[in-house]
Amino acid sequence: xxxxxxxxxxxxxxxxxxxxxxxxxxxxxxxxxxxxxxxxxxxxxxxxxxxxxxxxxxxxxxxxxxxxxxxxxxxxxxxxxxxxxxxxxxxxxxxxxxxxxxxxxxxxxxxxxxxxxxxxx
Amino acid sequence: xxxxxxxxxxxxxxxxxxxxxxxxxxxxxxxxxxxxxxxxxxxxxxxxxxxxxxxxxxxxxxxxxxxxxxxxxxxxxxxxxxxxxxxxxxxxxxxxxxxxxxxxxxxxxxxxxxxxxxxxxxxxxxxxxxxxxxxxxxxxxxxxxx
Numbered sequence: 001x002x003x004x005x006x007x008x009x010x011x012x013x014x015x016x017x018x019x020x021x022x023x024x025x026x027x028x029x030x031x032x033x034x035x036x037x038x039x040x041x042x043x044x045x046x047x048x049x050x051x052x053x054x055x056x057x058x059x060x061x062x063x064x065x066x067x068x069x070x071x072x073x074x075x076x077x078x079x080x081x082x083x084x085x086x087x088x089x090x091x092x093x094x095x096x097x098x099x100x101x102x103x104x105x106x107x108x109x110x111x112x113x114x115x116x117x118x119x120x121x
Numbered sequence: 122x123x124x125x126x127x128x129x130x131x132x133x134x135x136x137x138x139x140x141x142x143x144x145x146x147x148x149x150x151x152x153x154x155x156x157x158x159x160x161x162x163x164x165x166x167x168x169x170x171x172x173x174x175x176x177x178x179x180x181x182x183x184x185x186x187x188x189x190x191x192x193x194x195x196x197x198x199x200x201x202x203x204x205x206x207x208x209x210x211x212x213x214x215x216x217x218x219x220x221x222x223x224x225x226x227x228x229x230x231x232x233x234x235x236x237x238x239x240x241x242x243x244x245x246x247x248x249x250x251x252x253x254x255x256x257x258x259x260x261x262x263x264x265x266x267x
Contacts, residue, residue: 074155
């Protein structure tokens with residue numbers, strides 16, 4: 001289940017990145033649509049982080065557990081910070097800032113998948 | 122003509138497209154230093170040179186992020202120095218890692234000119250330097266106040 005969620009999140013962060021770049025291309029500053037999109041993806045990221053943290057607390061030991069936990073933390077922190085940073089500027093480039101943080105989050109989830117895949121064999 | 126008018130006044134490095142640059146630098150600052158921190162803490166003896174180099178790169182990215190995000194003239198100087206060190210670092214480490222791969226048993230951010238990171242580490246300082254040059258040229262002389 002957690003692997004399915006992770007794959008879905010890789011796809012969703014990619015979609016969010018495309019959305020951000022498109023709003024920049026259209027000349028739109030960051031607005032409600034960005035907040036809703038980031039909020040939706042973030043809710044699933046938090047769910048994933050809670051599920052994964054519960055498994056680690058329950059005794060699961062992915063290889064490089066410290067790195068795994070750091071990636072888990074990064075996966076939930078980057079998007080909200082990026083959105084705030086993007087909102088503080090009223091130009092159209094805010095969408096691309098959201099896109100950059102979405103790509104970074106997607107990479108973090110991919111790394112999580114790699115480590116988790118090694119754990120379950 | 123959908124171009125929105127740019128705000129007047131001094132050109133800050135963290136505005137407009139510069140904000141994207143700051144975001145990319147922040148992502149690299151976070152990932153490079155967090156990764157180096159874990160490597161130094163858990164397996165320093167495996168490849169001390171590579172891990173120390175990663176930590177150095179992480180520090181350079183942090184300074185470049187702060188320099189580009191800041192508003193005072195001192196931040197611009199910091200950004201220039203950090204991005205120039207970064208450019209030098211990626212070129213020197215990239216060349217060494219290709220010329221003498223035996224000395225680089227473990228990859229760093231700058232190994233192979235940043236090939237492991239989609240060559241972003243090579244492209245980033247180029248954009249950084251271009252952006253710093255462009256924003257300093259466009260800054261109106263009368264807007265500096267002290």
